[in-house]
Amino acid sequence: MDRYDRQLRLWGKEGQSLLDNANICVVGDESPLLQEVWKNLVLSGVSKFTWMIENTMESSLQEKDLFSCDFITEISALHPSGIRVKRKALASLKGADNSFWFQFSLIIIINCSDSKLLELFNNSDSQYFPPIITTFATGLYGYLHTYLSEPHFIIESHPDNPIPELRLDQPWKELSIYLTKFQVDKMNEFEISELPYPVLLFHCVQMAARNNYKLTSPLLRNELRRWASDTNPTGLNDPNYIEAYRFAHLAFTNEKILIRLNEMIQYGFSMDHLDDPYNRKVIALLKALGEYINREDFPIYPIMGTIPDMSSSTKNYIELKQIYQNEGQKNTKSLQKLLDKEGEEVPFEMIKLFCANLKYLNVIKPTASKLTLLFSSDDDLLRDLLAIQYNLNDIANSGAINMKAASMNSYPTASFMGGVVGQEAIKLITHQYIPLDNIFTYDGLKNETKIFRI
Amino acid sequence: MDCKVLVLGAGGLGCEILKNLTMMRVKEVHIVDMDTIELTNLNRQFLFRDEDINSPKATTAAQYINDRPSLSSRTKVIPYVQDLTNFPTEFFQQFQFIISGLDAIEPRRFVNKVLLQLTKESNYDICIPFIDGGTEGLKGHVKTIIPGFTACWECSLNTLPTQQNTYPMCTVANNPRTLEHIIEYVISVQTSADMDLEDEGQVDTLFQLCKERANQFNIDTKKLNVSYMLGIIKKIVPSVSCTNAMIAASCCNQMMKIYYDLMDFEKDGNFTMINGADGCFTYTFAYDRDPHCAVCSGI
Numbered sequence: 155m156d157r158y159d160r161q162l163r164l165w166g167k168e169g170q171s172l173l174d175n176a177n178i179c180v181v182g183d184e185s186p187l188l189q190e191v192w193k194n195l196v197l198s199g200v201s202k203f204t205w206m207i208e209n210t211m212e213s214s215l216q217e218k219d220l221f222s223c224d225f226i227t228e229i230s231a232l233h234p235s236g237i238r239v240k241r242k243a244l245a246s247l248k249g250a251d252n253s254f255w256f257q258f259s260l261i262i263i264i265n266c267s268d269s270k271l272l273e274l275f276n277n278s279d280s281q282y283f284p285p286i287i288t289t290f291a292t293g294l295y296g297y298l299h300t301y302l303s304e305p306h307f308i309i310e311s312h313p314d315n316p317i318p319e320l321r322l323d324q325p326w327k328e329l330s331i332y333l334t335k336f337q338v339d340k341m342n343e344f345e346i347s348e349l350p351y352p353v354l355l356f357h358c359v360q361m362a363a364r365n366n367y368k369l370t371s372p373l374l375r376n377e378l379r380r381w382a383s384d385t386n387p388t389g390l391n392d393p394n395y396i397e398a399y400r401f402a403h404l405a406f407t408n409e410k411i412l413i414r415l416n417e418m419i420q421y422g423f424s425m426d427h428l429d430d431p432y433n434r435k436v437i438a439l440l441k442a443l444g445e446y447i448n449r450e451d452f453p454i455y456p457i458m459g460t461i462p463d464m465s466s467s468t469k470n471y472i473e474l475k476q477i478y479q480n481e482g483q484k485n486t487k488s489l490q491k492l493l494d495k496e497g498e499e500v501p502f503e504m505i506k507l508f509c510a511n512l513k514y515l516n517v518i519k520p521t522a523s524k525l526t527l528l529f530s531s532d533d534d535l536l537r538d539l540l541a542i543q544y545n546l547n548d549i550a551n552s553g554a555i556n557m558k559a560a561s562m563n564s565y566p567t568a569s570f571m572g573g574v575v576g577q578e579a580i581k582l583i584t585h586q587y588i589p590l591d592n593i594f595t596y597d598g599l600k601n602e603t604k605i606f607r608i
Numbered sequence: 609m610d611c612k613v614l615v616l617g618a619g620g621l622g623c624e625i626l627k628n629l630t631m632m633r634v635k636e637v638h639i640v641d642m643d644t645i646e647l648t649n650l651n652r653q654f655l656f657r658d659e660d661i662n663s664p665k666a667t668t669a670a671q672y673i674n675d676r677p678s679l680s681s682r683t684k685v686i687p688y689v690q691d692l693t694n695f696p697t698e699f700f701q702q703f704q705f706i707i708s709g710l711d712a713i714e715p716r717r718f719v720n721k722v723l724l725q726l727t728k729e730s731n732y733d734i735c736i737p738f739i740d741g742g743t744e745g746l747k748g749h750v751k752t753i754i755p756g757f758t759a760c761w762e763c764s765l766n767t768l769p770t771q772q773n774t775y776p777m778c779t780v781a782n783n784p785r786t787l788e789h790i791i792e793y794v795i796s797v798q799t800s801a802d803m804d805l806e807d808e809g810q811v812d813t814l815f816q817l818c819k820e821r822a823n824q825f826n827i828d829t830k831k832l833n834v835s836y837m838l839g840i841i842k843k844i845v846p847s848v849s850c851t852n853a854m855i856a857a858s859c860c861n862q863m864m865k866i867y868y869d870l871m872d873f874e875k876d877g878n879f880t881m882i883n884g885a886d887g888c889f890t891y892t893f894a895y896d897r898d899p900h901c902a903v904c905s906g907i
């Protein structure tokens with residue numbers, strides 16, 4: 155088994171390889187939070203780091219605050235081939251240009267105490283920055299802010315319960331031929347019990363169509379029950395009938411998906427020149443998708459090409475599955491053809507993933523063009539935390555922070571925030587799962603967290 | 609912190625909890641785990657190194673702290689490599705807190721029962737908070753149990769994810785459609801119950817059987833490899849350091865709040881759920897006691 159087996163089950167080899175090759179810029183002095191973030195990144199497989207520190211001299215921090223006094227050596231041992239850390243003085247950041255920032259997958263600014271530093275990232279000349287996470291923890295409180303200078307697209311958002319796409323109301327030729335082949339009316343109880351539920355639903359949809367009767371999902375349910383009670387009452391307890399009844403709504407194409415995809419496509423067209431290579435590929439895919447959807451008389455998008463397991467005989471299920479799979483592959487290839495015109499090299503694997511996850515395509519839009527906009531938030535807890543972090547007197551203590559809780563041992567809180575930062579870093583680097591957008595606050599006293607957008 | 613804490617499990621959560629307790633300067637921590645270290649633990653169980661593989665988790669974790677003077681000066685760690693259900697009731701009585709990072713159900717039911725009995729028999733003289741953390745992929749939970757005050761572990765037993773992967777036997781035997789069905793059949797029908805999943809030869813035999821049966825039913829074997837097969841047989845749950853860190857930290861913050869009297873057992877939430885797959889969602893609420901609970905009703 156692989157060392158990373160338990161996380162490969164979450165983000166696969168592709169995700170892991172993005173982590174293996176990531177290069178992260180860590181800004182901040184040694185602190186429990188920095189150490190916890192770093193530990194999580196190394197454990198996930200990241201090994202390349204650039205560390206920006208106030209002064210590159212020896213650490214001024216007392217060992218009492220840290221889990222281990224030489225933590226770089228200790229965490230290096232957590233990676234099978236050790237980690238590489240380039241140390242750089244913070245001062246060298248001034249005047250850094252695009253090419254400098256391009257080498258990083260991510261920038262993480264930890265427990266920063268100088269607001270001037272944040273101004274370096276104010277995006278005045280639409281400069282490119284990789285995603286920037288700023289974070290701070292004190293007592294039982296902490297926050298995290300994700301700052302994007304470009305949109306962040308997610309192809310694999312891994313929904314908990316993905317909804318299959320059957321298209322029984324808009325069947326393509328092969329599907330229609332296959333589903334009509336079953337002469338359900340002439341079948342006996344046993345044969346009917348071996349049919350996958352889309353066959354039953356299609357049968358009812360067709361019967362209604364012959365009577366010029368336009369179905370909706372409640373009507374289809376009625377139709378299905380009526381048909382089964384009339385012709386095959388013993389089948390009412392068969393698992394395939396129960397599934398058909400339960401999933402009747404899946405017979406119809408969900409129009410909302412097309413609306414959503416069209417919004418995405420328009421958004422893609424509005425994003426003219428993006429610097430991030432991943433984004434450029436997604437934009438090209440979106441443009442090709444726009445053409446794909448609009449080339450037919452009725453708009454249709456590439457099908458996912460998978461169906462979930464369902465009650466059925468092996469043979470019927472495998473045949474049906476194959477028909478969806480073939481159509482999925484065909485649609486993917488058509489999209490690939492349209493993509494050729496976009497002049498952007500997109501690997502076939504990515505086109506496949508794009509089609510297979512189209513329904514769940516997601517984007518986090520870039521944030522305001524100034525990192526320092528953080529200070530204009532009217533959230534009480536965030537304002538109080540910023541006041542403590544940057545030693546600001548102009549922000550009054552709002553009472554969001556309990557003084558006793560603020561003075562308590564902060565190590566577990568640093569560890570909690572280190573977990574959130576690590577998780578968000580992984581999501582941003584792998585383009586899998588949906589990152590939080592874009593402020594997260596933690597109140598360990600109330601055991602509450604909050605997400606809002608600046 | 610002048611107290612004695614028992615940590616159940618020295619795995620992903622256990623390592624995190626032990627580290628946090630050390631950083632909180634808890635005087636003495638006892639840690640119990642009967643497992644040994646495996647390669648696939650090393651993506652999150654950061655107190656262990658490659659050379660520790662096959663060593664017991666509890667002693668190796670304890671040694672990590674005890675060997676480093678900067679850490680051992682704050683916390684003394686005592687390991688136990690044994691089944692915790694063999695401990696007598698008196699053993700549990702010496703602790704002020706018990707924090708669990710276990711994934712098995714029975715040991716947690718056992719500890720819960722022992723703690724409630726202690727509270728009952730001592731007429732509330734002994735009341736040891738039991739904080740239970742659990743993770744699965746990017747999700748996790750923390751339950752805080754104050755025996756006699758809050759819902760106990762048994763009260764919320766039905767919140768556990770239902771054991772999936774149980775397929776009707778007729779599907780598995782006659783109409784297999786997925787690799788899961790194939791593997792289930794091979795395991796329950798074609799192999800003996802005492803097979804050793806650590807033995808490469810036996811695992812390979814198993815794998816060949818799965819492949820043959822999948823081919824026989826024309827089931828796509830593109831996804832089928834040893835790791836996929838073992839995942840299904842062992843019901844492997846994905847696990848990553850970040851989620852473990854968040855859950856373990858929440859457990860320790862709960863403990864700290866009780867210790868410093870910052871928690872209102874009647875009002876504050878005792879159940880927190882975290883999900884990091886879409887944004888970072890957390891939900892804390894007060895889980896009510898089950899008046900008919902077999903363990904805590906009448907206490």
Ligand SMILES: [Zn+2]
Pocket residue numbers: 759760761762763764898901902903904905
């Ligand atoms: Zn109970």
